[in-house]
Amino acid sequence: xxxxxxxxxxxxxxxxxxxxxxxxxxxxxxxxxxxxxxxxxxxxxxxxxxxxxxxxxxxxxxxxxxxxxxxxxxxxxxxxxxxxxxxxxxxxxxxxxxxxxxxxxxxxxxxxxxxxxxxxxxxxxxxxxxxxxxxxxxxxxxxxxxxxxxxxxxxxxxxxxxxxxxxxxxxxxxxxxxxxxxxxxxxxxxxxxxxxxxxxxxxxxxxxxxxxxxxxxxxxxxxxxxxxxxxxxxxxxxxxxxxxxxxxxxxxxxxxxxxxxxxxxxxxxxxxxxxxxxxxxxxxxxxxxxxxxxxxxxxxxxxxxxxxxxxxxxxxxxxxxxxxxxxxxxxxxxxxxxxxxxxxxxxxxxxxxxxxxxxxxxxxxxxxxxxxxxxxxxxxxxxxxxxxxxxxxxxxxxxxxxxxxxxxxxxxxxxxxxxxxxxxxxxxxx
Ligand code: EPU
Numbered sequence: 001x002x003x004x005x006x007x008x009x010x011x012x013x014x015x016x017x018x019x020x021x022x023x024x025x026x027x028x029x030x031x032x033x034x035x036x037x038x039x040x041x042x043x044x045x046x047x048x049x050x051x052x053x054x055x056x057x058x059x060x061x062x063x064x065x066x067x068x069x070x071x072x073x074x075x076x077x078x079x080x081x082x083x084x085x086x087x088x089x090x091x092x093x094x095x096x097x098x099x100x101x102x103x104x105x106x107x108x109x110x111x112x113x114x115x116x117x118x119x120x121x122x123x124x125x126x127x128x129x130x131x132x133x134x135x136x137x138x139x140x141x142x143x144x145x146x147x148x149x150x151x152x153x154x155x156x157x158x159x160x161x162x163x164x165x166x167x168x169x170x171x172x173x174x175x176x177x178x179x180x181x182x183x184x185x186x187x188x189x190x191x192x193x194x195x196x197x198x199x200x201x202x203x204x205x206x207x208x209x210x211x212x213x214x215x216x217x218x219x220x221x222x223x224x225x226x227x228x229x230x231x232x233x234x235x236x237x238x239x240x241x242x243x244x245x246x247x248x249x250x251x252x253x254x255x256x257x258x259x260x261x262x263x264x265x266x267x268x269x270x271x272x273x274x275x276x277x278x279x280x281x282x283x284x285x286x287x288x289x290x291x292x293x294x295x296x297x298x299x300x301x302x303x304x305x306x307x308x309x310x311x312x313x314x315x316x317x318x319x320x321x322x323x324x325x326x327x328x329x330x331x332x333x334x335x336x337x338x339x340x341x342x343x344x345x346x347x348x349x350x351x352x353x354x355x356x357x358x359x360x361x362x363x364x365x366x367x368x369x370x371x372x373x374x375x376x377x378x379x380x381x382x383x384x385x386x387x388x389x390x391x392x393x394x395x396x397x398x399x400x401x402x403x404x405x406x407x408x409x410x411x412x413x414x415x416x417x418x419x420x421x422x423x424x425x426x427x428x429x430x
Contacts, residue, residue, distance in 0.1 A: 003392040006382040007414040011250030014411040019045040019402040020231035024193035026094035032074040033101035037226025086112035100174030107149035126168035156181035164300040176218035177206040185216040191301040239265040243311040247384035251286040293321030310377030317345040325354040336374035339367040364389035
């Protein structure tokens with residue numbers, strides 16, 4: 001096991017290049033199960049969540065050939081196994097995308113219930129509602145989801161989502177690609193990775209219209225062939241480095257981004273007194289003056305992303321004035337607040353509301369990453385804190401950030417990875 005040791009308090013200067021989007025990759029890789037042929041996928045981030053998804057695909061019988069660090073060929077032509085085991089599935093939330101893919105291709109799936117970051121209850125009723133509407137029988141028994149299309153193939157229909165769910169939108173879209181007839185998803189999620197998945201599927205022969213709006217129409221096709229696809233840059237990784245500059249100060253060019261995807265984050269940083277300049281495929285983030293307070297409510301895209309909530313709170317801890325944060329997506333996404341308090345932050349939480357009173361400075365302390373984005377936010381806070389912060393349980397962070405240490409060192413951060421002898425750190429499931 002490892003921990004990060006960060007000596008904070010110095011501004012950041014230089015360039016950071018953003019990797020491929022985690023939440024697009026973890027949907028696109030299982031989507032290859034729908035394809036009879038080789039999918040060459042580029043710009044795959046090297047993170048542990050991707051490794052786990054590839055393990056699940058291999059267990060199902062996919063042929064995987066590594067072309068280079070960020071490119072692989074996946075050939076699912078010979079997959080016949082439709083059962084994904086508990087051992088791997090429990091480790092990652094996005095593993096549930098194999099349900100939509102297997103059900104869409106074979107009319108049947110038997111998959112252990114997924115794991116994932118703990119933000120309170122994480123139901124999958126909307127996924128199941130979609131599959132049932134498309135003619136599947138779905139039972140949850142012994143920790144497994146058993147799904148079977150009654151006529152051997154899913155049948156297109158209209159599905160209205162009761163909550164805007166990224167996972168349900170993606171899973172139903174996957175199930176619908178090779179279903180019989182037309183599926184219409186209403187109240188669909190509009191996140192960039194939903195659009196990226198639709199673009200991938202279309203380039204492999206699917207017929208999807210409307211991704212990026214709240215009505216997505218999928219006309220089922222009999223066959224999908226292989227092809228090439230390059231994953232979009234990671235909105236949240238880019239946003240995390242933007243907040244790192246906002247918190248620590250300095251000036252950093254964040255390369256390989258789609259500035260449009262960052263507008264929801266940029267708007268708040270501007271309000272807080274951070275300068276953000278948009279270029280074609282980069283943003284320049286500069287912070288020279290003290291941060292100002294901001295009120296933030298997290299919402300589905302194009303609202304402010306819940307996956308940026310802990311990182312922006314890290315900045316607001318040091319802003320002048322009182323900021324009010326409303327978590328609009330998850331029930332319990334403030335578990336990290338007690339760790340921030342160890343650094344000297346002044347935050348009160350009442351249900352989905354957090355009140356952040358800005359303080360003049362944070363001071364380094366030993367803290368623990370409790371989930372992926374909270375862990376990233378702890379890095380952001382530590383870069384701004386005076387003295388030394390040690391963050392443990394950093395395997396959470398490594399689920400979603402490629403090369404974080406090298407990227408931050410490249411802009412002058414004093415951060416290193418230190419080994420912790422086995423047994424001193426208790427591993428949790430991410
Ligand atoms: N919900 C339901 N029923 C469902 C599905 C969701 O009630 O069947 C509720 C959830 O409880 C939540 C809301 O709907 O309150 C949104 O959940 P959503 O399904 O959109 O979340 P998800 O698909 O499980 C993805 C990301 C999360 C991100 C959320 C929201 C992936 C692999 N995960 O999760 O990302 O927080 O969307 O944007 O795409 C992360 O990357 O750190 C991360 C946790």
